[in-house]
Amino acid sequence: MDVKNFTYLLLLLGLLVIPPAFGFKNQLRFFARLKYLLPSIVFSGAIFVLWDLRFTELGIWSFNPEYVTGVYIRNLPLEEWLSFLVIPYLCVFIYEYLNEKLARFEKPNFFLAVSLVLLVIFVLLAWFARQKLYTFFTFFLLSIYFGYTIFRNRFKQHLTKFYLTWLISLVPVLLVNGILTALPVVEYNEIHLLGIRFFSIPVENFFYHFLLLIMNITIYEYLKKQRFF
Template identity: 40%
Template structure:
């Protein structure tokens, strides 16, 4: 069905958008912070996506697309960088509001060091695969910057909790995209290891996408608080 990917996008954002007006979270009042974060991150990932599509790292099954293409990408793929980050940052904010106590705080640095080590290992073993190389290289840079250069505010313990929760809808959504399949991967450009039908790299693609969005979201929120003060 040609509307499959579009319907998946709509399904991803429907409940987060409707629940943005929840009286306790008031996520709609933070749109001025989240949408610039999504826009900046989206530009970076769209350039990445365009490059990977041209390099045949992945491709899109026309049987499940409406047929509208922009910049060489299906419309649905472009919408993906709006719907998924919005839903994930919504999860991040809801968890922070409803569950302010977070025991991951004392483990966040150790987790970051673990993931940084994993990035280095994946770059060593998978440097000859485009998806592995760019994916873990990007995550390494962003994670190292956020954890070791950014000293104004700390949020990684909140990020890791949101990432873990976001893996639940990730397995549902990405499961559909890779099982149908809507998105087709060239296994010559990844490690060839999958969790079900989902490439191993996709888990860390999500981490990098979410981390950049959350970091920018927190930056814009901090600047907004300073301007009000």
């Protein structure tokens, strides 16, 4: 096994280095809330893994064996499974960190308006790109879940920190994604994409990440508020 076979795994481990850099006090508070994060990771992870498995079977994307360890569960590399644990963990940490550091910065009405505009855009993209499977399913599922989140109206108070988290998390997550798509570790069938890339990253990946993040944070906040355990 060559060193480059650990590329994907090392990139994920690099993301795990970020939370400890933000201080031990914040870590303790966050660790106490992991019991609310784990169910959200399991729920969202199940959806994304099924999606991942099916798209891999259809050849919409594939994984370059030169950059993974060769450990597979079903048809997915171990690293891909781990990504649905590592990325939500990192992003929810950023979210909680912002809640602490920017507690007074709240613009719920502004971000609700932004959300409504985005929802219309997501619906239109799903409709007009319905022949492109990756684009369609990304924006179709996003429209359903995001629409439910907006109109249920219980998440409005958290929208400010959600959007800030999404924007900030794009830096480390998409740095990793940029490496994954540039080498490439993950290869895409262009027939199923809009064909718009930010450097080497398909534009769909930004909103795939958006959906993963909104799922995890909404479930996390619901469980934290209800305090089932």
